[in-house]
Amino acid sequence: GVRWEGTALAALFLLVGLQPWALVATVCLVKSRLDRRRNKRMGEYEGNAKAVDPYWYLDRQGGTDADAKDEDGGDEKKNRLLKEPVGTPLTSADFAEKKKGAAKATGDKKDDEEEDDDDDCDALVLGSGPGALYAAALLARTGRAVIVLSEDEDASGCASIQTAPSDSDADAKKANKIAQKWKDVPFDVSTGHYSHVSRQQKLLAPALCTTEDHQGGVRFARVGSEADGHAHAVLTIPGMGVEGGSDEGAPFVLRAGGHMALAEDAAATLGDGWPGSDGRAGNSSAALYAQACESVNASSSDYYLDKVLPPSVVNFKKAKSYREASVRYADNFLDRFLPLNAHVRSLMAGIGMKDENLPPGKASMAPHVTNVCAAISEEGMCYPIGGPRALCRALEGTIRQCGGRVIT
Incomplete structure (x- = not known):
């Protein structure tokens, strides 16, 4: 007997040879079925969220x-x-x-x-x-x-x-x-503290939305003030910003303004190069490293969705860069991108794991880039009132x- 694959292939060649539009219709039919399967609601969710009061x-x-x-x-x-x-x-x-x-x-x-x-x-x-x-x-x-x-x-x-x-x-x-x-x-x-609060509010809205307010009455206030540039953290890392290998370190203030603010402060206090006036990294190694972290972190959402959603819903290729970063240590990236200025390297290492007592050689690059991207939020850090x-x-x-x- 002829295998079914051969039969299907012969039928396909027949359709292409006799009716070219039939191939187009077949492709459209297959694509529509795949899209319908991909967009199918999981479980028994009907898509109508219950209205709640404050x-x-x-x-x-x-x-x-x-x-x-x-x-x-x-x-x-x-x-x-x-x-x-x-x-x-x-x-x-x-x-x-x-x-x-x-x-x-x-x-x-x-x-x-x-x-x-x-x-x-x-x-x-x-x-x-x-x-x-x-x-x-x-x-x-x-x-x-x-x-x-x-x-x-x-x-x-x-x-x-x-x-x-x-x-x-x-x-x-x-x-x-x-x-x-x-x-x-x-x-x-x-x-x-919450970074990128405008993005966070969009994520919170489906859980908080009430009959009177999309945020359920919850409001956020920016940490710091205009006078200090909405500073939200002060890092003191041994040896950073001082000469002679001292155990003390010069305090470095993290403030709002994105990677440009970080690059300008690193240039003024740590001897790093200055960023370009057009918003690009210019000669700033800190800005270049921050932009590299942002490009890696862009696929973090897809990476974590891979853990909870079926393969038919998520495209695994989208999270390739973040997945590769998650199995490497942060010191590999720090040494590659910041080989010359040890002070800037210490700064970025401290920002990457400022809440954990872990050296870069024992810290995964995945949370490292996430913490760096949070620290360079344009809005700074915010706190719920x-x-x-x-x-x-x-x-x-x-x-x-x-x-x-x-x-x-």
């Missing part, structure tokens, strides 16, 4: 508080909510209610109804902070029943002074006074109104 409209039971819709009452309730931890503590009453419901199901319901009753959670998110709650809010918006389990008492990741120390002596009384002053005030113990608690409170409101819970 978080300060909600009461303790998850309903809508009519008084909070008043402008003055809303502001007062927002301030009061920001003093309370995000999430609901898990109590013994929750276990008793669950046990009672399970006992009732075993006595009265059929087997299939029991399975439906037990299947009250589609996704379980472990963690705290904006990252965990953001993922949970997106899942909740697509119709999933989500439960967030936080290891912290406050799901926003903030710390606060809950109890005052003893007042047995003068020092304890002073500490007690300070503790009372700052009681229930959230302290951000992480680096909660009200801190992470305000952002997480808005995300929790979305989760609750979509049938989910945040448990601490």
